[in-house]
Amino acid sequence: MIRFEHVVKRYPERGDALSDVSFQMEAGEMVFLTGHSGAGKSTLLRLIGLLERPSRGQVIINGRNLATLPRRKIPYHRRQVGMIFQDHRLLADRSVFDNVALPLVVSGLGHKEIGRRVRAALDQVGLLKRERALPVALSGGEQQRVGIARAVVARPPLLLADEPTGNLDPDLSREIFQLFERFHHVGVTLMIATHDLGLIRVMRHRTFTLHEGRLVDDTGGR
Amino acid sequence: MPQVWLNHHVQSAVATLGRLVRAPWATGMTVAVIAVALALPAGLFVLTENLRQLVGGWDQAAAVSVFLRPGLSDEVAEDVAEELRGWAELARVEVIGAADALQEFREQAGFEEALAQLKENPLPAVLALFPSPNHGSLEQVQMIEEQLADLPETDFVRVDTQWLMRFQAILDLIQSAVVLLGGLLGLGVLLIVGNTIRLEIQNRRGEIEIMELVGATAAFIRRPFLYAGVWYGFLGGVAAWLLVTIAVFALQGPVSRLASLYRSEFPLSGLGFLALLGMLGGSMLLGLVGSWIAVNRHLREVEPG
Numbered sequence: 001m002i003r004f005e006h007v008v009k010r011y012p013e014r015g016d017a018l019s020d021v022s023f024q025m026e027a028g029e030m031v032f033l034t035g036h037s038g039a040g041k042s043t044l045l046r047l048i049g050l051l052e053r054p055s056r057g058q059v060i061i062n063g064r065n066l067a068t069l070p071r072r073k074i075p076y077h078r079r080q081v082g083m084i085f086q087d088h089r090l091l092a093d094r095s096v097f098d099n100v101a102l103p104l105v106v107s108g109l110g111h112k113e114i115g116r117r118v119r120a121a122l123d124q125v126g127l128l129k130r131e132r133a134l135p136v137a138l139s140g141g142e143q144q145r146v147g148i149a150r151a152v153v154a155r156p157p158l159l160l161a162d163e164p165t166g167n168l169d170p171d172l173s174r175e176i177f178q179l180f181e182r183f184h185h186v187g188v189t190l191m192i193a194t195h196d197l198g199l200i201r202v203m204r205h206r207t208f209t210l211h212e213g214r215l216v217d218d219t220g221g222r
Numbered sequence: 223m224p225q226v227w228l229n230h231h232v233q234s235a236v237a238t239l240g241r242l243v244r245a246p247w248a249t250g251m252t253v254a255v256i257a258v259a260l261a262l263p264a265g266l267f268v269l270t271e272n273l274r275q276l277v278g279g280w281d282q283a284a285a286v287s288v289f290l291r292p293g294l295s296d297e298v299a300e301d302v303a304e305e306l307r308g309w310a311e312l313a314r315v316e317v318i319g320a321a322d323a324l325q326e327f328r329e330q331a332g333f334e335e336a337l338a339q340l341k342e343n344p345l346p347a348v349l350a351l352f353p354s355p356n357h358g359s360l361e362q363v364q365m366i367e368e369q370l371a372d373l374p375e376t377d378f379v380r381v382d383t384q385w386l387m388r389f390q391a392i393l394d395l396i397q398s399a400v401v402l403l404g405g406l407l408g409l410g411v412l413l414i415v416g417n418t419i420r421l422e423i424q425n426r427r428g429e430i431e432i433m434e435l436v437g438a439t440a441a442f443i444r445r446p447f448l449y450a451g452v453w454y455g456f457l458g459g460v461a462a463w464l465l466v467t468i469a470v471f472a473l474q475g476p477v478s479r480l481a482s483l484y485r486s487e488f489p490l491s492g493l494g495f496l497a498l499l500g501m502l503g504g505s506m507l508l509g510l511v512g513s514w515i516a517v518n519r520h521l522r523e524v525e526p527g
Contacts, residue, residue: 049435051526072440079437089432106438108226150436 001027001158001189002048007057009043009213017043019213021057025191027157030184032200033193035210041193044210045160048191049081050074061158079107082151086163088143090135096122096146097131103154121153125179141172148179152188159183161192165199173199231445238449242457249457252418256458259411260505261465263404264493268466270397272490277390285363288349288370291377296320299347302375306349311366313354320347346377363387408508411458415451415512422447423520431526444517451513452506459505467492 002025009018018040025031033041046052047059050066059066062080069077090099100121104114122128125145135143144164151159161180165173177199180190194200200207209217242249290299296319303317318326323345328334351370353363363381370379423430433443470492481488493501 051435075434075437075439075442077437078435083435089435091429091432102433103436106433106436106442108230110226154437 001025001029001062002191003058003060004044004047005058005060007047007054007059009040009047009052010055016213018047018054018210021210021213021215023208023215023218025189027189028184028187030180030190030205031192032203032205032207033191033210034195034197034200034207036195039210040213041210042162043213045083045162045191045193048158049083049160050077075106079103079154080156080158082154082156082159084144084147084151084159084161084164086166088135088147090143090146090150092135094134095131096127096133096135096138099135099146100131100149100153103150107154117153118149121149124152124182125149141168141175144168144172144176145179148176152183157187157189159188159190161190161194163193163195165194165196170198177203234445235449235453238446239453241446242450242453249454252414252454253457253461255414256411256454256505256509257461257465259407259414260458260462260501261469263400263407264462264497264501265466265469266396266400266403267497268470268491268493270393270400274390274393275491276488277386277393285353285382286351286367286370287380287382288351288373289377289380290347290349290375292344292346294347294375296347298375299349302373303349306351311353311357311362312351314352316350316352318348318350320345323348408504411455411505411508412512412515415454415509416516418454419447419451419513419516420520422450423516423524427524430521430524434524434526440521443521447517447521448510448513451509451511451516453509454513455506455509456502458509459502462501462505463493463498 002023004021004023007018007021008016010016021040021044033044035041043052047054047066048061050069053067061077066077091102097118100118101114104117109117119128119131122131125148127142127145127149130138130142135146138146144167148161148164151161159180164180165176168176173196180192181203184190207217207219208215288302290302296317299317299319303315306312306315320343324337324343327345328337351366353366357363357366363384367379367381370376430443470490474490477488477490
């Protein structure tokens with residue numbers, strides 16, 4: 001599903017964010033990505049979502065080398081990747097429904113189908129009753145669940161989450177991770193960057209540890 | 223698929239108009255600037271068209287008057303006229319006999335009493351000549367003038383339409399200037415729309431980034447901005463048409479009064495239907511091109527971070 005081959009990402013202003021990272025991840029796997037802030041977790045996720053391109057090395061997703069993907073094909077790649085952010089990145093002036101509908105609207109789905117799928121996604125995260133609310137009217141945990149609903153509404157085979165529980169208290173964090181666990185059980189491939197080591201230990205999934213841009217530990221694939 | 227695509231365009235166009243209407247002040251300012259920029263050349267165009275019409279009405283006035291030697295009888299005048307009617311350069315020849323000229327002079331000029339003092343008619347017979355349409359240019363009329371001056375019966379020749387032709391040349395010059403001005407102000411409209419769209423892109427940067435994150439294509443993101451440009455052009459064009467129409471309406475009164483002093487009528491014409499269509503089409507195109515330039519320059523700078 002995801003293969004990194006000697007990937008280097010170098011920023012001119014702050015040197016190597018990733019240096020010589022190689023790993024392979026199978027479809028349906030759930031992987032935690034951990035390490036100090038600045039270790040390169042976000043950069044790694046951004047390379048998979050094609051928010052950035054590597055300075056050297058290959059990133060191969062679903063057998064497709066992203067280096068050969070032309071710019072105009074990037075949107076279609078991103079539709080296959082659901083992305084979840086620590087700051088949710090919701091549109092403040094649109095309702096919960098409209099926020100979650102966005103990925104379906106941009107891929108040109110019809111009204112009825114959008115309504116059906118958005119409600120299904122909101123139901124999954126337990127926010128069906130808040131579809132008319134604006135994001136500011138929701139708590140942090142609810143906002144994050146809207147972000148998750150938006151990421152899964154188009155049913156992408158791959159979900160990336162960058163510190164999804166960074167601003168949440170332990171109970172809410174556990175709820176969010178249980179949600180991820182459910183997606184994992186229905187076959188979605190997940191990569192979750194977090195420094196919530198307690199939860200990682202409890203959940204016993206494969207874990208990558210990054211340190212100063214290098215992959216220093218991989219608890220191993222199946 | 224084409225239907226879905228069409229639906230998207232209609233939706234995008236309507237949604238964009240809705241967005242513009244919800245910000246009436248900002249939209250109104252932009253539209254007003256565009257309207258003024260368009261109304262200036264359009265108004266000048268209407269002015270020159272009206273003047274042209276006015277001058278066109280005088281085309282039937284005699285172009286050349288030949289004053290025959292005093293004392294020649296009206297019969298001689300008729301003979302000369304008969305000879306001139308054979309010329310290919312002339313479409314029509316009219317004879318104003320000395321007695322008729324005196325009568326006309328009395329009626330028009332109000333010199334009745336002064337003229338009554340005269341014992342004999344001081345006026346000569348006059349031939350009024352109308353050049354045929356393909357001999358109407360200034361040079362050609364000058365040639366006719368020279369030939370007429372050589373006739374033995376001629377006292378002197380006066381070309382009446384010289385000033386008219388000069389006036390028409392001036393009108394042509396003004397109209398060329400209007401085209402130039404229109405081009406310049408059109409460029410202004412392009413820049414206004416471009417700048418407005420640039421600001422709009424900056425304001426909606428966060429939204430654009432999120433759209434890119436969830437896989438919106440460049441065309442999808444571009445579309446509402448391009449429609450906004452077209453709407454600005456359309457609304458600006460309509461407002462410019464309103465300005466010109468109001469101006470024509472306001473000027474109709476004074477023009478009628480002026481015309482009545484010349485015992486004449488002159489209905490001002492506004493922007494015709496075709497001119498209106500042309501202006502609207504042009505302004506919408508300018509809006510589209512302006513926003514296209516802005517979108518291509520600035521959307522690329524927005525990358526999801």
